[in-house]
Amino acid sequence: xxxxxxxxxVISVIIILVACDAxxxxxxxxxxxxxxxxxxxxxxxxxxxxxxxxxxxxQTPNMDRIGKEGITFKNAFVTNSICGPSRSVILTGKYxxxxxxxxxxxxxxxxxxxFPKELQKHGYYTAxxxxxxxxTAPTGFDYWxxxxxxxxxxxxxxxxxxxxxxxxxxxTNLITDIAMQTLDQRPKDKPFMMLLYHKAPHxxxxxxxxxxxxxNDKDLPIPFTFYDNxxxxxxxxxxxxxxxxxxxxxxMKLYLPEGAKDTGSGGSGPNSRYxxxxxxxxxxxxxxxxxxxxWDDYYKPISDAFYRNNPQGKELEEWMxxxxxxxxxxxxxxxxxxxxxxxxxxxxxxxxxxTLIIYTSDQGFYLGEHGWYDKRFMYEESFSTPMVxxxxxxxxxxxxxxxxxxxxxxxSTILDIAGVPVPADVQGESLVPLFNKKNSKDWRKSIYxxxxxxxxxxxxxxxxxxxxxDRYKLIHFYHDINEWELYDLHKDPHEMNNIYNDPVNKExxxxxxxxxxxxxxxxxxxxxxSLIK
Ligand code: CA
Numbered sequence: 320x321x322x323x324x325x326x327x328x329v330i331s332v333i334i335i336l337v338a339c340d341a342x343x344x345x346x347x348x349x350x351x352x353x354x355x356x357x358x359x360x361x362x363x364x365x366x367x368x369x370x371x372x373x374x375x376x377x378q379t380p381n382m383d384r385i386g387k388e389g390i391t392f393k394n395a396f397v398t399n400s401i402c403g404p405s406r407s408v409i410l411t412g413k414y415x416x417x418x419x420x421x422x423x424x425x426x427x428x429x430x431x432x433x434f435p436k437e438l439q440k441h442g443y444y445t446a447x448x449x450x451x452x453x454x455t456a457p458t459g460f461d462y463w464x465x466x467x468x469x470x471x472x473x474x475x476x477x478x479x480x481x482x483x484x485x486x487x488x489x490x491t492n493l494i495t496d497i498a499m500q501t502l503d504q505r506p507k508d509k510p511f512m513m514l515l516y517h518k519a520p521h522x523x524x525x526x527x528x529x530x531x532x533x534x535n536d537k538d539l540p541i542p543f544t545f546y547d548n549x550x551x552x553x554x555x556x557x558x559x560x561x562x563x564x565x566x567x568x569x570x571m572k573l574y575l576p577e578g579a580k581d582t583g584s585g586g587s588g589p590n591s592r593y594x595x596x597x598x599x600x601x602x603x604x605x606x607x608x609x610x611x612x613x614w615d616d617y618y619k620p621i622s623d624a625f626y627r628n629n630p631q632g633k634e635l636e637e638w639m640x641x642x643x644x645x646x647x648x649x650x651x652x653x654x655x656x657x658x659x660x661x662x663x664x665x666x667x668x669x670x671x672x673x674t675l676i677i678y679t680s681d682q683g684f685y686l687g688e689h690g691w692y693d694k695r696f697m698y699e700e701s702f703s704t705p706m707v708x709x710x711x712x713x714x715x716x717x718x719x720x721x722x723x724x725x726x727x728x729x730x731s732t733i734l735d736i737a738g739v740p741v742p743a744d745v746q747g748e749s750l751v752p753l754f755n756k757k758n759s760k761d762w763r764k765s766i767y768x769x770x771x772x773x774x775x776x777x778x779x780x781x782x783x784x785x786x787x788x789d790r791y792k793l794i795h796f797y798h799d800i801n802e803w804e805l806y807d808l809h810k811d812p813h814e815m816n817n818i819y820n821d822p823v824n825k826e827x828x829x830x831x832x833x834x835x836x837x838x839x840x841x842x843x844x845x846x847x848x849s850l851i852k
Pocket of ligand 1: 362363682
């Protein structure tokens, strides 16, 4: 046996100590390298208003960059197409009937499990900046700074960890500024998770003064379903969300003649008491003199020309469409600029490639399709949502995925990327297995939808639930109506032709109802079982 000399022993100890130190350093390096996570979310951003999905309306190079350098989900949908419910689904990875936030009249139960809480527990620095809109104060965040309810476009009030203060500027810029300041001041020894939630482009679509002149020289194409007469679709006929009924003051930004009353609608139930002129006066009244001057210089001549020309009928409807769509897109343009600013910030601070960046909206929106604005319906424009992700360590650039994915899946995806186990009762699936795939065979074949905000909500959209597969969509409207609709999305992508009552589709309907029942059971929406007959 070899004898260990004191010198050898000393050398061995030194080697071991050096090795231990190196291991410690490596462990620390691995810790630091845990990915950051950012969700940039807008409010009411239709896929059609993002150039990666549709080139006809606007160029959004910065949002597109996330998808082009990562993955674009072409078939991303929401489970309940309205603001608060969508936000609750994202936080919990659970359907509305489980997380308890079914419609915008509800309050989010902040004591329940959310993915930010789970990340916080696992050593992440968590922050929430921008539009929260869940009635109760945020929980699970080390830092939060949020708008009050819908917030304001100009000089909005923010609540920072409970303290309210008004900030001078335009909301989309301010929210991005706060996000960057928050990251500057974060503890640098932890990975971060940030929810960067914009107010824009929510109604009443007030653009930044720097974007007012976009689209001055051209009109935008009118969707060919603009003059839809809702044949064979009773719920579609019963809604109150047509562009022709928009408010002339707050939506159209007209300067109503002295003593005139607004002629718009778009409210129902308790919202019929809504006073658009009073609301508009308060929003417009928040502007400082410079903002007001830029605003008046742009909108006053438009308003004067409107009252001079007095358009009627079709001419009026199309004028209103142009007013609406241009302001909507101008709000998106500011978001795109700010997505660019934020990506530049991450790049400058060396965090870009170590961050999973998700860009999405809380749901889609109607941009004149069926003559509408707003959301709620399970029809494609509001059921779908833009969803792109960038994380070069796991996602190859330029992947376009066609699987049916949901906002429900974000919580599981984020935990998966962070290396945190997903609790068994979370209902979404991790999208990580789809990251480098165009169309995975090993994925869900149908998705479930359920909307509740009737009769007490805005726009008179009946309660409904439904199922969508790659090809078909079956919807059941209930409560004070009992209607079924079936669409063949391959033949009728714009859902103008309800083929539910065509006997030739009997077998398809039986099959879809079975899938709907299976989903209701899978997601434990037990109170809805009896609705499917
Ligand atoms: Ca929304």
